Amino acid sequence: MKRTRTYSRMTLQALSILGNLIKIGRIERGMTAQDLAERAGISRTTLYSIEKGAPGPEIGTVFELAAIVGVQLFEPDSRNLAVQDKRLSEKLALLPQSVRRPKREVDDDF
Amino acid sequence: MKRTRTYSRMTLQALSILGNLIKIGRIERGMTAQDLAERAGISRTTLYSIEKGAPGPEIGTVFELAAIVGVQLFEPDSRNLAVQDKRLSEKLALLPQSVRRPKREVDDDF
DNA sequence: AAGGGTTGTCTATTATAATGAACATTAAAG
DNA sequence: CTTTAATGTTCATTATAATAGACAACCCTT
Numbered sequence: 268m269k270r271t272r273t274y275s276r277m278t279l280q281a282l283s284i285l286g287n288l289i290k291i292g293r294i295e296r297g298m299t300a301q302d303l304a305e306r307a308g309i310s311r312t313t314l315y316s317i318e319k320g321a322p323g324p325e326i327g328t329v330f331e332l333a334a335i336v337g338v339q340l341f342e343p344d345s346r347n348l349a350v351q352d353k354r355l356s357e358k359l360a361l362l363p364q365s366v367r368r369p370k371r372e373v374d375d376d377f
Numbered sequence: 378m379k380r381t382r383t384y385s386r387m388t389l390q391a392l393s394i395l396g397n398l399i400k401i402g403r404i405e406r407g408m409t410a411q412d413l414a415e416r417a418g419i420s421r422t423t424l425y426s427i428e429k430g431a432p433g434p435e436i437g438t439v440f441e442l443a444a445i446v447g448v449q450l451f452e453p454d455s456r457n458l459a460v461q462d463k464r465l466s467e468k469l470a471l472l473p474q475s476v477r478r479p480k481r482e483v484d485d486d487f
Numbered sequence: 488a489a490g491g492g493t494t495g496t497c498t499a500t501t502a503t504a505a506t507g508a509a510c511a512t513t514a515a516a517g
Numbered sequence: 518c519t520t521t522a523a524t525g526t527t528c529a530t531t532a533t534a535a536t537a538g539a540c541a542a543c544c545c546t547t
Contacts (some may be wrong), residue, residue: 270502270535271419278440278457281450285436287465294472299523302478308382310506315525322437323504325534326395329436330388340391348390355397362401365493365544366409380505380532409493420536425495433534435504475523477515 274322285329285338286320292336293318307332384432395439395448396430402446403428466478 274282293303304314309328317324317332330340339345379459384392403413414424419438427442439451449455 268536269500272437274437274441277444277455277458278437279447280462281440281444282437284451284458284462284465285454287462287469291465291469294469294476295475299476300473301523301540302476302485311524312507313505316504319525322440323435325433325504326436326439327382327384327388327392327432328505330391330432331384334385334387334391341394345387348378348387348394352390352394352397353393355401359397359401359404360474363544366404366406366407367492367545368409368412378506378532411493421494422496422537423535426534429495435534438535473515475514477522 272322277323279320282322283320285333287317288338289329289332289336290318292338296336297304298336303332303335306335382432386407388432389430393430395443396428398448399439399442399446400428402448402468406446408446413445416445446483 293300298306300314300318304311307314307328309332313324313328314332317329333340334345340348342348342351363375403410408416410421410424410428414421417424417438423434423438424442428441442448443450444455450458452458452461
């Protein structure tokens, strides 16, 4: 069956932003689309659609492009990514391992 | 031909962080994996691999999950995403429309 | 400690993204 | 203003992600 997905405005804007950041980073570094695509091991066609902010491309590919052209994700200083990652893992360990969904209304409205 | 991709440590860390942020957000909101998957219109299997930080899933799906569980992307206040997006488009318009790769050495080292 | 919901994980099948090729258009640079 | 590299864009084909289903292990609650 044909998949039909919808994306919130927020998601579409975030995609557009990231695509633009990558394109800007590429141009500022004097790389052609072909240059960057080869460097990342993808086709120029895929890079094109990523720079356009398409929702379909693989997140790993997009993040790799960001890394190559120097777009910072989550941290101003990307040397701290490991630190943040560890912090999050620790935080996660403190949370319940599984979420219990209440059978009926628990204290819903009215 | 079989595709073989490599990802930098930075990329893998960013993926892990985002997966953890989504999982933490989900748990803190008391949603089961099934809840969140349905809400986003994806399978629990896919959500699972996203929370694990896999590079393959579609970026639009991952961003949508982030939006649902309240993970902020790029902006502390996501109401400003549109503003940032516009700013980037304007910045992009000021850059050269195409990058010219020099034929030979231009002024390389030594 | 038991019962059942939740999660971790694997596996076919199906839907779709990635690719390379192609071509028109554009714009950088001589 | 001419040249030609770079970009925008579309289109089959191929590789792969998404899915549903299944099952065990786990944890929560009673």
